[in-house]
Amino acid sequence: MDWAEYLDAGEVLEWEGRPAPRCFTFRNWRHSLFGLLLLLIAVYWQVVGFQMGLVYQHPYFAWVPLPVIFVALYLTLGHLIHARLEWEKVFYAISDRRLLVVRGVWRPRLRAVPLEAVRWFQLKPLGADLATLKIRTAEPVVTLFLSCVEHPRPVVELLEARMRDCCLSEDVES
Numbered sequence: 613m614d615w616a617e618y619l620d621a622g623e624v625l626e627w628e629g630r631p632a633p634r635c636f637t638f639r640n641w642r643h644s645l646f647g648l649l650l651l652l653i654a655v656y657w658q659v660v661g662f663q664m665g666l667v668y669q670h671p672y673f674a675w676v677p678l679p680v681i682f683v684a685l686y687l688t689l690g691h692l693i694h695a696r697l698e699w700e701k702v703f704y705a706i707s708d709r710r711l712l713v714v715r716g717v718w719r720p721r722l723r724a725v726p727l728e729a730v731r732w733f734q735l736k737p738l739g740a741d742l743a744t745l746k747i748r749t750a751e752p753v754v755t756l757f758l759s760c761v762e763h764p765r766p767v768v769e770l771l772e773a774r775m776r777d778c779c780l781s782e783d784v785e786s
Contacts, residue, residue, distance in 0.1 A: 629704045644687065729750050730749055731750045744759045
């Protein structure tokens with residue numbers, strides 16, 4: 613990815629990465645299980661609705677569960693397709709000044725936070741060399757997720773160094 617359009621004058625890129633494709637696509641797999649259960653219930657409801665519509669001569673009984681079926685289809689498969697399409701446009705970077713996240717399916721958007729605003733981060737290991745980072749800033753409170761980062765150690769070291777430098781400079785000023 614060419615970060616030149618996103619970087620300020622004199623800003624230097626220190627790390628860049630992307631999420632692992634399978635991990636990013638299937639990170640919400642529990643939605644699929646719930647969607648499958650909901651789909652089974654909604655299809656049963658649809659069959660019963662058709663029968664009720666025939667018995668009571670009210671055809672709208674058959675169409676009531678249709679929105680639930682659409683939601684269940686999205687939860688079962690749609691979110692996986694959406695995540696796979698989004699993966700192609702997800703990029704992470706850390707410069708000497710900011711943390712940058714570009715993501716979006718149709719129009720990629722940049723979210724950037726200054727590194728000196730980062731107050732804490734949480735590393736959630738997903739495998740030997742795979743993790744998700746949750747990063748939170750001070751006022752205004754912004755939470756960024758770096759999902760499914762391969763080899764997260766350099767990112768953690770950069771964030772720890774920036775937070776340490778920030779804390780030391782605040783102690784010196786006080």
